[in-house]
Amino acid sequence: MEKKVFKRTGGLTDIPMRYCPGCGHGIIHRLVAEVIEELGVQKRTIGIAPVGCSVFADEYFNCDMIQPPHGRGPAVATGMKRIRPDCVVFSYQGDGDLASIGMAETVHAAARAENITIIFVNNAIYGMTGGQMAPTTLIGMKSTTSPFGRDVKRAGYPIRMCEFLAALDAPGYLVRVSVHKPANVMKAKKAVKKAFQVQMEGLGFSMVEIISQCPTDWFLTPLQAVEYVEKQMIPYYPLGEYKTPFKKEEGKKEAKDKIEVEFRTDFN
Amino acid sequence: MEKKVFKRTGGLTDIPMRYCPGCGHGIIHRLVAEVIEELGVQKRTIGIAPVGCSVFADEYFNCDMIQPPHGRGPAVATGMKRIRPDCVVFSYQGDGDLASIGMAETVHAAARAENITIIFVNNAIYGMTGGQMAPTTLIGMKSTTSPFGRDVKRAGYPIRMCEFLAALDAPGYLVRVSVHKPANVMKAKKAVKKAFQVQMEGLGFSMVEIISQCPTDWFLTPLQAVEYVEKQMIPYYPLGEYKTPFKKEEGKKEAKDKIEVEFRTDFN
Amino acid sequence: MTERILMKGNEALAEGAVRAGCRFFAGYPITPQNEIPEYMSWRLPEVGGTFIQAESEVAAINMIFGASACGARVMTSSSGPGISLKQEGISYIAGAEIPIFYADIMRGGPGLGNIAPAQGDYFQATRGGGHGDYRVIVFAPNSVIEMGNFPRICYELADKYRMPSMILADGLLGQMMEPIVYDFEPIDPKDFPEKDYLLGCTEGRERRVVRSYDLRPGYLEKNTLKLEKKFKSIEENEVRYDDTNMEGADLVMVAFGTASRVCKSAIPLAKEAGMKVGLLRPITLWPFPMKVLRQIADEVEHILVVEMNIGQMVEDVKLAVEGKSQVHFYGRPSGSVPVTEEIFEQVKMILKK
Amino acid sequence: MTERILMKGNEALAEGAVRAGCRFFAGYPITPQNEIPEYMSWRLPEVGGTFIQAESEVAAINMIFGASACGARVMTSSSGPGISLKQEGISYIAGAEIPIFYADIMRGGPGLGNIAPAQGDYFQATRGGGHGDYRVIVFAPNSVIEMGNFPRICYELADKYRMPSMILADGLLGQMMEPIVYDFEPIDPKDFPEKDYLLGCTEGRERRVVRSYDLRPGYLEKNTLKLEKKFKSIEENEVRYDDTNMEGADLVMVAFGTASRVCKSAIPLAKEAGMKVGLLRPITLWPFPMKVLRQIADEVEHILVVEMNIGQMVEDVKLAVEGKSQVHFYGRPSGSVPVTEEIFEQVKMILKK
Amino acid sequence: MSRIEVDEKRCKGCGLCVIACPFGVLDLSDKFSSTGYYPAVMVKPEKCTGCTLCALVCPDVAIEVYKETKKAGAEK
Amino acid sequence: MSRIEVDEKRCKGCGLCVIACPFGVLDLSDKFSSTGYYPAVMVKPEKCTGCTLCALVCPDVAIEVYKETKKAGAEK
Amino acid sequence: MYQGVIMSGFGGQGIVSAGILLANAGMIEDKYVTFFPAYGAEMRGGTANCSVVVSSEEVSSPVVARPDTVIVMNEPSLHRFESQLKPGGLMLINSSLVAAKPKREDIEIVFVDANTIAEKIGTLKVANMVMLGAYSKKTGAVNVDSLIKSLPKVYKKAKEDMLKKNQEALRKGMEEV
Amino acid sequence: MYQGVIMSGFGGQGIVSAGILLANAGMIEDKYVTFFPAYGAEMRGGTANCSVVVSSEEVSSPVVARPDTVIVMNEPSLHRFESQLKPGGLMLINSSLVAAKPKREDIEIVFVDANTIAEKIGTLKVANMVMLGAYSKKTGAVNVDSLIKSLPKVYKKAKEDMLKKNQEALRKGMEEV
Numbered sequence A, B: 001m002e003k004k005v006f007k008r009t010g011g012l013t014d015i016p017m018r019y020c021p022g023c024g025h026g027i028i029h030r031l032v033a034e035v036i037e038e039l040g041v042q043k044r045t046i047g048i049a050p051v052g053c054s055v056f057a058d059e060y061f062n063c064d065m066i067q068p069p070h071g072r073g074p075a076v077a078t079g080m081k082r083i084r085p086d087c088v089v090f091s092y093q094g095d096g097d098l099a100s101i102g103m104a105e106t107v108h109a110a111a112r113a114e115n116i117t118i119i120f121v122n123n124a125i126y127g128m129t130g131g132q133m134a135p136t137t138l139i140g141m142k143s144t145t146s147p148f149g150r151d152v153k154r155a156g157y158p159i160r161m162c163e164f165l166a167a168l169d170a171p172g173y174l175v176r177v178s179v180h181k182p183a184n185v186m187k188a189k190k191a192v193k194k195a196f197q198v199q200m201e202g203l204g205f206s207m208v209e210i211i212s213q214c215p216t217d218w219f220l221t222p223l224q225a226v227e228y229v230e231k232q233m234i235p236y237y238p239l240g241e242y243k244t245p246f247k248k249e250e251g252k253k254e255a256k257d258k259i260e261v262e263f264r265t266d267f268n
Numbered sequence C, D: 001m002t003e004r005i006l007m008k009g010n011e012a013l014a015e016g017a018v019r020a021g022c023r024f025f026a027g028y029p030i031t032p033q034n035e036i037p038e039y040m041s042w043r044l045p046e047v048g049g050t051f052i053q054a055e056s057e058v059a060a061i062n063m064i065f066g067a068s069a070c071g072a073r074v075m076t077s078s079s080g081p082g083i084s085l086k087q088e089g090i091s092y093i094a095g096a097e098i099p100i101f102y103a104d105i106m107r108g109g110p111g112l113g114n115i116a117p118a119q120g121d122y123f124q125a126t127r128g129g130g131h132g133d134y135r136v137i138v139f140a141p142n143s144v145i146e147m148g149n150f151p152r153i154c155y156e157l158a159d160k161y162r163m164p165s166m167i168l169a170d171g172l173l174g175q176m177m178e179p180i181v182y183d184f185e186p187i188d189p190k191d192f193p194e195k196d197y198l199l200g201c202t203e204g205r206e207r208r209v210v211r212s213y214d215l216r217p218g219y220l221e222k223n224t225l226k227l228e229k230k231f232k233s234i235e236e237n238e239v240r241y242d243d244t245n246m247e248g249a250d251l252v253m254v255a256f257g258t259a260s261r262v263c264k265s266a267i268p269l270a271k272e273a274g275m276k277v278g279l280l281r282p283i284t285l286w287p288f289p290m291k292v293l294r295q296i297a298d299e300v301e302h303i304l305v306v307e308m309n310i311g312q313m314v315e316d317v318k319l320a321v322e323g324k325s326q327v328h329f330y331g332r333p334s335g336s337v338p339v340t341e342e343i344f345e346q347v348k349m350i351l352k353k
Numbered sequence E, F: 001m002s003r004i005e006v007d008e009k010r011c012k013g014c015g016l017c018v019i020a021c022p023f024g025v026l027d028l029s030d031k032f033s034s035t036g037y038y039p040a041v042m043v044k045p046e047k048c049t050g051c052t053l054c055a056l057v058c059p060d061v062a063i064e065v066y067k068e069t070k071k072a073g074a075e076k
Numbered sequence G, H: 001m002y003q004g005v006i007m008s009g010f011g012g013q014g015i016v017s018a019g020i021l022l023a024n025a026g027m028i029e030d031k032y033v034t035f036f037p038a039y040g041a042e043m044r045g046g047t048a049n050c051s052v053v054v055s056s057e058e059v060s061s062p063v064v065a066r067p068d069t070v071i072v073m074n075e076p077s078l079h080r081f082e083s084q085l086k087p088g089g090l091m092l093i094n095s096s097l098v099a100a101k102p103k104r105e106d107i108e109i110v111f112v113d114a115n116t117i118a119e120k121i122g123t124l125k126v127a128n129m130v131m132l133g134a135y136s137k138k139t140g141a142v143n144v145d146s147l148i149k150s151l152p153k154v155y156k157k158a159k160e161d162m163l164k165k166n167q168e169a170l171r172k173g174m175e176e177v
């Protein structure tokens, strides 16, 4: 007999996604949707789409969705979660959205240990608007607003959000994963699941930073793009967990299903 | 013969300051003004007053001054410094100004290693507006918007800006000092001077966080307030240098006149 | 609270919102409205509500966007600079058709200005300081009683029309104390009627999306034309104003908020001096009482608009009057409050007595 | 560049600003104006200028505030949502009387809306979307040539009156390419006249303060009244408009930007059908061509206002006309661009032919 | 024998599945799909183990995977 | 002998100088100044060493300190 | 009847609560009342002042530009408000803390040794009530009984004993003028 | 004379530069021209299209709602723009990449095997020029010489050799129709 071992999750709607071929957003959408389905919270999950390529997320996730102003996902999430603590609230955001215009909202939601989950898609570029420099654009990387490559003298240093937010005192869960290879995708899913669980257990702010490929605005083919993730992005953005709730404090409960993220750096 | 061993610095105007009795702003003003005078840069210094009690700074500092919107000092400073790299640009900001509404501007100026100096007056309260909770208000501390004491469940955790910004990759100088006792005042001045020197040598973003007393909105006498700094504030906000330019990288020049800040924690 | 008690305008406003069912407030300190968040910070927890001191005005407006989309009666408040920062959010909320209520307790502008009472944000409030075609229902109280009692009406209209409503008051109304009685019993949020656009639990219904965008060619236009219809119906049905001494007036003053009180106090002086002077006080600034003004213009030669700015509402008055009366303007901008005698002087000058 | 070349509106605008002496640009990406920052990112370094991609629109407006206070010709640009976020900064800059130049390349609103061409930000631009009493000089180009050549005029007026000036254009004008010739030679910033309010080196002069506040009672009012005078003088002296086919017109269309092009293309159709139709195109939206419209109203029975919104400029037209002509409105809001035939239909309907 | 199904309406021919498959089962078609892309197709269907790696990386959730099971009852 | 001068127009009587002085030289006056504060005054002037600690903590920069020097030429 | 009063002194002298008490007293006498505190940056430096209007007519603006009465609780207040007082107006001065004298000659000046009296009652805190008592007697704007009746409304958390002392201070103030 | 053209295909097929070339050719013939690219989210998915107007009269809007001509460079473009074409309008189809045929019968359809021709010239990149050559011949909107003259202006960085190939492709395209 034949068994369907991989099927499209009901956490997504049926609408074909409008992302470019090879874009990481699609993979990440699926992971989040599967986690929502698997945790059995689909009927009480509210998603927040960003302003960015994945503004379309509000058509794809099969749950209630809201579309906030650029960068303000964490603020909108705060309002929702405080009113509906019984709901699972996640905000899906790009690097421009979360780390540039939305920096204050991100930092303060984290500092408030606001009990929400952020899916942070770091593709080192402004995808939606056509490839401008992001706060996470690598040094030397070209973009339409850093046509000669990002120059630290003029444009400063790329921001590593996980490391940065980990310097706050508020508890929470911070992890960086990627979706450029099957093994990484699997780990990414575990990270997403753990982040949602952290929220469901009321352990504070959780953020999954996902290094994602943007073939279009990197001016690469999809295959070149996943290699770029491996060779260029991950060395600057090391994968792993940066904060786990109450890791050090004895006596307080651990988030269950803790994942140990040990990423291979060899790639063939 | 009699010699004047302490005289009013010409870095300040003659106008009597309008701060409350015992307020730390006055001391900090003097330190900054003396440093400007001593470094011989008074004629080419531009100061940025905050929106906060020290909005009046534009009357007190004896140099060109600008008054930006609340929290946007670092952005205004960026515009000025890029146009006048020959000038010394400092932005004087409160904790509400810098760490709440201005968080994004602060973080990004630091990440850009923008070659400016920030005097960050952390008095753990919104002084100007009458004592509301600040992002640095201590846990349990009462304010007019945390009337039962700051509760981390609702209002989150106080932000330690030096530690936080130190987690960025950009080079710079980050130091925390206080002005509640003569010895601390002396160290604070050294820190301010070093910060200005870091700017003058083009070594990037420098910020001096100064723990300051606000007797009025702490509802304390001036003497109680300096004790509060010692007993409550400093334990949460440890004094010291958090980032010095190119400390670790050999071969690059050190900022001169490097101060070793070793603060006494005993106080009588 | 049927007993008259002395209350600060800002506190009356906050209490009025809570009594009207407000259960979520996010705001950021700014003078002269600080008593609102301060009051909310202890009052809301008392009724099981949520107070958040947001990191900024931008965050505050978006927090209430989220909270309202989840079903709470929400509020934010600020003064000029902060309201400016909220304009993007307000435009989104208007576009997404989510009800919110907010207050602008005006101070002197432009820029940092000062913290004295002013009326310089009239344009911003009535024309939509944000981008795109939208409107906000604007109430202009002129006493502490109205500060306390208008929030309920604002909430009702915001819900009815699914859009932002606001109170536009100067700092004086926020800071002063006057006796107040609430004209309504506290409302329990449990009694609100069901809304079919709220987010939360999808059990037994289709999933919902709250959004202000539509990239499909022509769709957003359709939506905006729907909004336009709504606005027209509000202009038809929700105008509120107050008039005094209109019978046979030779001159009608038009003023809102604090300016209207000062104008009113000039009426007896004028009467004594043998002049017939009336006062039209718009209570809703948008929708603006166009029709009644048009009627007045048919009968009265002189209209004197008094504002604590350099002339903003006067445009609406002129739009209504269409050149039929002479429209005069007297303004005290950026933190100055006119006194009775000044207004009387203006009246005398116009009527040349 | 005396040769005609094909250029995108946004790029023509950016190049025009650089040729007019712009040496500092701070902006944040948003469609449909991305070509402006993109162009600046390589063009400004070429001329020794500075380009910064700001972390947000709020940061951008404040960066140019600082840079202008230090003497640079500065620019920022955005579209609706971003311009909304800049309103607080613009109000400060207006209050501090610092010249800046910016562009709003409009898209469909309110909210996130869409990225198609629209004219929904007219109120925001002309009434000051920010708080307090202030104005911004608003130019409305309707071709790539004007996109490229107006920045110089904007800078000159901003400097002359020490205030913000802006270009308000819809996304179509930003995105399209047309032939362009610049009508001025590149200006070297070294040739700018000295300004006596700039910050920097105090050698040989008193220290200076740039600020928008004054807490001393009455002082801010005085300053605002000074601003008012300035605004009146601009309304007197700086109005610009364009008219076509006005001789004996039975109907005059009023439109700006792209809408004015479409209206113009309807004139021959009307002529063919035996109708006398003229077009008044305001080039400055503030100051608005009130006087000429008032004259037109004396002679012409029908005025048809065409906008890509639900009716904003039409208020200014009505203010000018004061009921003397019948004012009709035809609007296509939120991203729809009318076509020639539609306008002609409207004309026919009004003239009932 | 295991197999995959590619939803042609979703597949955008990015090729990520092709390199993800450890057994070289997949390649891109040389014919356009109705949406204008060269979709993934099984070129060595017999080698498919149903490992799902291809599906894991597919950005368009265009792949479903079927695995041969021993007992019929295993499928619910 | 060293001494300090308190600018009465600036002093707000906060008392920080009083506790800063290691020699108990200072105290607050019991008379209002023209600005309505009790200004700092030297109550044990003879003990002043000119150490400037009082001036260092004065928020209103109201204190200037004079120190006895040996040689007249030392002052420029 | 129209009485516009400004009360001014240090923060901590109970200026604001005295003003509210006066307004409350007017309210329970069914007069029109407004109370308007100095706010914001004006408060820096620990000063406090407020304006109260008690009137038989509707009150237009609670901002008292030309007060009928100024109650001066410390010296800086004297300098600040002397010029604003209406010609013929009343200045009530706490002579315990204010040594200086007004320069104007077109006003009525009454000194009250409020701190000394308050000290005798047992707490300096009621000096404000002494002044208010004097004010009510001098102007008749409100009845002292209304002030006393208002005490528990305004000082909601005050102990019985403290209320009594306030009451006593009000009466003592009346007797002083 | 008025010609509203839409060109559409994949990103990478040189749609935008071909459109600019056409507009430039019109410009140097002193016609009124506008060029308007698809922008923003419309670009997602690697598609590209643009509208060009070449006209003897001033051009009102560069948005071509009802094109006189559609140049179809790939199959999705066929489906997308078929319905917009004016009755009687011209559809130029790159038959190398487009297997499907338009369903409409009220339009003129011309197939050009552009990729094959381009390959023969030596690079697939000039398939766009083949189409443009065919277009100029069919419609006469611009002269092919103007297109050739415009080449160095539009392809500023192109090498001599590449310019030649473009030129050849334009001519070959003309010969096809």
Ligand SMILES: Cc1ncc(C[n+]2csc(CCOP(=O)(O)OP(=O)(O)O)c2C)c(N)n1
Binding pocket: A050, A051, A052, A053, A054, A070, A093, A094, A095, A096, A097, A098, A121, A123, A125, A126, A127, A128, A129, A134, D028, D029, D030, D031, D057, D081, D082, D085
């Ligand atoms: C206030 C505001 N500013 C700018 C924009 C334009 N904008 C849309 S998406 C975007 C950034 C997209 O980049 P990112 O967040 O990294 O998401 P991605 O598209 O890369 O997934 C910007 C700047 C906007 N819509 N609103």
Ligand SMILES: Cc1ncc(C[n+]2csc(CCOP(=O)(O)OP(=O)(O)O)c2C)c(N)n1
Binding pocket: B050, B051, B052, B053, B054, B070, B093, B094, B095, B096, B097, B098, B121, B123, B125, B126, B127, B128, B129, B134, C028, C029, C030, C031, C057, C081, C082, C085, C112
């Ligand atoms: C946009 C805006 N929001 C709020 C305010 C009101 N405001 C003035 S000062 C201030 C904060 C003062 O606190 P802080 O920065 O800590 O300075 P401090 O007074 O304590 O020195 C606030 C919120 C404002 N002027 N502008």
Ligand code: SF4
Binding pocket: A018, A019, A020, A021, A022, A023, A024, A025, A053, A123, A127, A128, A213, A214, A215, A216, A217, H044, H045
């Ligand atoms: S532009 Fe980049 S991020 Fe956006 S859909 Fe395309 S590949 Fe994905």
Ligand code: SF4
Binding pocket: B018, B019, B020, B021, B022, B023, B024, B025, B053, B123, B127, B128, B213, B214, B215, B216, B217, G044, G045
């Ligand atoms: S309120 Fe606090 S910070 Fe402000 S001047 Fe007074 S003591 Fe200083």
Ligand code: SF4
Binding pocket: E002, E003, E004, E020, E021, E022, E023, E024, E025, E026, E047, E048, E049, E050, E051, E052, E053, E054, E055, E065
């Ligand atoms: S299921 Fe495994 S073996 Fe089969 S095609 Fe996919 S990756 Fe290859």
Ligand code: SF4
Binding pocket: A022, E006, E010, E011, E012, E013, E014, E015, E016, E017, E018, E039, E040, E057, E058, E059, E060, E061, E062, E063
């Ligand atoms: S990964 Fe998915 S979209 Fe990409 S080629 Fe394979 S099936 Fe198609």
Ligand code: SF4
Binding pocket: F003, F004, F020, F021, F022, F023, F024, F025, F026, F047, F048, F049, F050, F051, F052, F053, F054, F055, F065
């Ligand atoms: S100088 Fe030193 S000794 Fe003299 S008063 Fe000041 S602290 Fe005391």
Ligand code: SF4
Binding pocket: B022, F006, F010, F011, F012, F013, F014, F015, F016, F017, F018, F039, F040, F057, F058, F059, F060, F061, F062, F063
């Ligand atoms: S520290 Fe300064 S202000 Fe304070 S009491 Fe001493 S001299 Fe006066």
Ligand SMILES: [Mg+2]
Binding pocket: A052, A094, A095, A096, A121, A122, A123, A124, A125, A126, A127, A134
């Ligand atoms: Mg991105």
Ligand SMILES: [Mg+2]
Binding pocket: B094, B095, B096, B121, B122, B123, B124, B125, B126, B127, B134
């Ligand atoms: Mg503070």
